[in-house]
Amino acid sequence: xxxxxxxxxxxxxxxxxxxxxxxxxxxxxxxxxxxxxxxxxxxxxxxxxxxxxxxxxxxxxxxxxxxxxxxxxxxxxxxxxxxxxxxxxxxxxxxxxxxxxxxxxxxxxxxxxxxxxxxxxxxxxxxxxxxxxxxxxxxxxxxxxxxxxxxxxxxxxxxxxxxxxxxxxxxxxxxxxxxxxxxxxxxxxxxxxxxxxxxxxxxxxxxxxxxxxxxxxxxxxxxxxxxxxxxxxxxxxxxxxxxxxxxxxxxxxxxxxxxxxxxxxxxxxxxxxxxxxxxxxxxxxxxxxxxxxxxxxxxxxxxxxxxxxxxxxxxxxxxxxxxxxxxxxxxxxxxxxxxxxxxxxxxxxxxxxxxxxxxxxxxxxxxxxxxxxx
Numbered sequence: 001x002x003x004x005x006x007x008x009x010x011x012x013x014x015x016x017x018x019x020x021x022x023x024x025x026x027x028x029x030x031x032x033x034x035x036x037x038x039x040x041x042x043x044x045x046x047x048x049x050x051x052x053x054x055x056x057x058x059x060x061x062x063x064x065x066x067x068x069x070x071x072x073x074x075x076x077x078x079x080x081x082x083x084x085x086x087x088x089x090x091x092x093x094x095x096x097x098x099x100x101x102x103x104x105x106x107x108x109x110x111x112x113x114x115x116x117x118x119x120x121x122x123x124x125x126x127x128x129x130x131x132x133x134x135x136x137x138x139x140x141x142x143x144x145x146x147x148x149x150x151x152x153x154x155x156x157x158x159x160x161x162x163x164x165x166x167x168x169x170x171x172x173x174x175x176x177x178x179x180x181x182x183x184x185x186x187x188x189x190x191x192x193x194x195x196x197x198x199x200x201x202x203x204x205x206x207x208x209x210x211x212x213x214x215x216x217x218x219x220x221x222x223x224x225x226x227x228x229x230x231x232x233x234x235x236x237x238x239x240x241x242x243x244x245x246x247x248x249x250x251x252x253x254x255x256x257x258x259x260x261x262x263x264x265x266x267x268x269x270x271x272x273x274x275x276x277x278x279x280x281x282x283x284x285x286x287x288x289x290x291x292x293x294x295x296x297x298x299x300x301x302x303x304x305x306x307x308x309x310x311x312x313x314x315x316x317x318x319x320x321x322x323x324x325x326x327x328x329x330x331x332x333x334x335x336x337x338x339x340x341x342x343x344x345x346x347x348x349x350x351x352x353x354x355x356x357x358x359x360x361x362x363x364x365x366x367x368x369x370x371x372x373x374x
Contacts, residue, residue, distance in 0.1 A: 013167035023117035023358070033123045042127025048263045048287050051324065052102065053130040055192055060200050061107050061122060063172050063235075064163030067220050071204040076142075076188070080156075080226040083147035090190060090204050096137035101185060101210060102318040104131040104289045108213035108240060108253045111363025115354050126261060126367055129289075131321050134208045136189030139224075140182045148178060148226045155181040156231040157207050160220040168234045174216050175231035176209065185210045185320070188221070210320035211255050211292040213362075215240050243358040255291030257364040258350055260299050260325070260342035262286040264369055275371045282329045284310075288342035289322035295345045299325040302339035302366070310340070331373045341366045 024030075029037075041060045047053060071090050078086040107128035109121060122128075143155070156175040163169070180186065187208045190197060197203040202219030209216040215235065231237070241250030263285050266277030288296040299310040313324035329338075341350040354363040 013164070015164055015167060019166055021120045023119050025117045027113070029113075029123050030120050033120050036122045040122055042124065043130050045127060045261060045264055048261055049285070051131070052193060053132055055132070055195065055198055055201065058130040058132055058192075058201065059105075059107065059128045061109075061128065061214065062161065062200065062219070063165065064161040066199055067160040067162075069160060069199075069204060069220060074204050076205060076221055076224065078142055078146045078224045078226070081149045081152040081228050082226050083149060084145065086142060086146045088142065093137065093142075093188060093205065094190060096141045098135060099138055099184075099187060100133055100135040101187060101208070102131060102133045102321040103208055103210045104129065104256075104287075104320065104322045105208075105214045105217060106256050106259070106289070108215050108361045109359070111354065111365065112360030114363055114365065115356055115360045119358055119360050121360065128214075129259075129261070129322075131287075132192050133194065134187060134189040135191035135194070136187040136205075136208070138184050139186045139188050139207070140184060142188065142224075143182060143226070146226065149228075151228045152178055152226045153229070154178060154227040154231055156225040156227055156233065156236075157218040157221060158223040158225070158233075159218045160222045165234060165239065168238070170234045171222075172218065172235060173231070173233040174218050175227070175233070175236050176216070178226070213240075213253055213256055213291075215253065239359075240361065241359070242355075242361055244356075246358065248358075253361050256289065257362050258288075258290040258294075258296065258342050258344045258348045259364040260286055260288035260296075260340045260350065261367050262301075262338065262340045262369065265329075265338075265371065275369060277331055277371060277373050279331050279333050279373050282331045283326060284329050284338070284340075285324065285326040286340055287322040288312075288325055288340075290342070290344045290348065293319045294348075295319075296323050296342050297345045298343040300341050300343075301327040301329070302337070302341070303329060304337055307341075331371075333373050336371045336373060338369045338371055339366045 110128035158173040206219040240253040243250035266275045300307045310325040310327040343349040354365045
């Protein structure tokens with residue numbers, strides 16, 4: 001074990017001494033990490049074959065308990081630095097102009113298990129990503145009706161889920177700069193793939209912030225506060241930062257880094273998930289994506305360290321969704337290593353090794369699969 005956190009829980013914390021997490025070397029997972037993995041769910045990588053992820057296969061991460069919400073009585077309050085505070089029901093929200101966007105969401109901690117030393121948390125390997133079609137209304141319609149004041153600068157979003165993180169009790173909340181919150185693609189959504197939101201995905205209403213890691217897309221929305229200063233909620237001010245040590249103030253986690261994943265070919269060993277394929281032509285396929293609406297322009301497949309360009313699906317109209325790719329591999333008997341990496345139009349490319357940080361965020365290192373060919 002190494003790198004013990006120097007952070008101390010605040011006075012009055014009922015769980016004082018309960019969070020004894022240390023950075024750990026090696027792959028062994030704690031009982032608490034296993035419990036988190038049982039509560040949350042990743043995308044089975046074979047489901048990368050779906051251009052739009054079925055709701056039951058979409059990855060899931062909830063910090064606290066899923067709240068019990070009665071959609072008929074639910075209301076969303078908008079207040080703070082506004083000229084006209086608002087409160088809308090679900091039925092009223094659905095009367096606003098409707099927009100549907102296909103959006104790829106990825107957890108900021110996706111790939112945490114591949115960093116060493118690792119901070120114990122949700123032990124994602126590479127499966128915390130999915131794509132859905134989200135239907136709702138642009139947030140700007142409600143903000144414009146509330147009329148933010150001239151001194152407003154930021155918009156905070158509070159969910160109904162509440163609990164403790166590192167001794168701090170809070171409702172899960174995040175914020176955006178006002179200019180970003182007014183962008184037409186930032187949505188208040190009430191439907192996923194054409195159906196009402198499921199309880200685990202934020203029923204009856206959630207935020208979707210395309211191009212950003214999933215932590216920005218607050219679920220179970222209850223309140224929107226327009227602020228004249230930076231939001232100081234725990235998940236904004238303390239959580240979700242890239243830090244190199246515990247004294248580092250860090251850089252906020254925002255948009256997704258470029259990444260690609262491959263559908264594991266062949267058939268698996270039940271326990272190790274190693275793959276077996278038959279010799280001959282093997283069609284490899286997968287998905288690639290990046291943040292902030294920047295397009296992926298190239299995907300390469302590595303076979304035992306030799307890289308070849310894959311074929312990319314047409315870019316299409318879905319700016320914030322992943323892009324399919326495929327590559328034909330002439331597989332020969334023996335043991336092989338397969339990898340894939342993507343490059344954006346801005347020149348960003350996946351690294352071979354993770355960019356280590358204390359919380360294990362933003363790991364977009366290339367995927368590696370061990371394949372046996374017979």
